[in-house]
Amino acid sequence: MPEDWAGLRAAVKDCRACRLCETRTQTVFGVGPESATLMVVGEGPGADEDAQGEPFVGRAGKLLDEMLKAIGHSRTTNTYIANVVKCRPPQNREPADDEAETCRGYLEQQLRLVKPKLILALGRTAAQRLLMTDDALSKLRGPVHRWGPDATPLMITYHPAYLLRSPGEKAKSWDDLKKVHRFLNA
Ligand code: URA
DSSP: OOSSHHHHHHHHHTOOSSGGGGTOSSOOOOBSOTTOSEEEEESOOOHHHHHHSSSSOSHHHHHHHHHHHTTTOOTTTTEEEEESOSSOOGGGOOOOHHHHHHHHHHHHHHHHHHOOSEEEEEHHHHHHHHHTOOOOHHHHSSSOEEETTTTEEEEEEOOHHHHHHOGGGHHHHHHHHHHHHHHHTO
16 A cells, blocks of 8 residues: 555556446545545545546535534645545445445545544444444444544544435534534634
8 A cells, every 4th residue: 555645646546456447437536635634534426526536526515515614624724535435336326345445445544644633424334434333323423433543533423415315414413513623622
């Protein structure tokens, strides 16, 4: 696994390690300052991201940007955004086990390079993959977890695509974001 940003970026760009490379338009690496204090992790690129090469640029991405803005965060100033898989799964299906595992090293290296103060996992797939558990989102959301060799704090909230489908859950997500804000400003 390349140890620096340039090497990692190049490795992802040409990656053919799983079948998702056959249907992608391009890889979607990540976006944001390389020394961000907050690192947000989603599931995988959708159609808009596959077309533009940047994570969270579709409808869910607009909502994510609004959520981040409410706590003084953005992808241009202090937040790095990446996904569990770097290539769009066909029909926006959930990444398969082998696809997520094949891609794991890239995300882990991004996390190690950014060294955020806090990781925010969006939705079940990101939470389960980062924490290597099958526990339900309802159980995972709430406590502060720890990730990786430095035991980086990790919080979990709903995926913005889910919030678009279930706007009634936005209040709970807002509670999570307030917690993120308090944590980062403590
Ligand atoms: N959903 C995700 O999980 N990631 C994206 O980049 C876009 C939508």
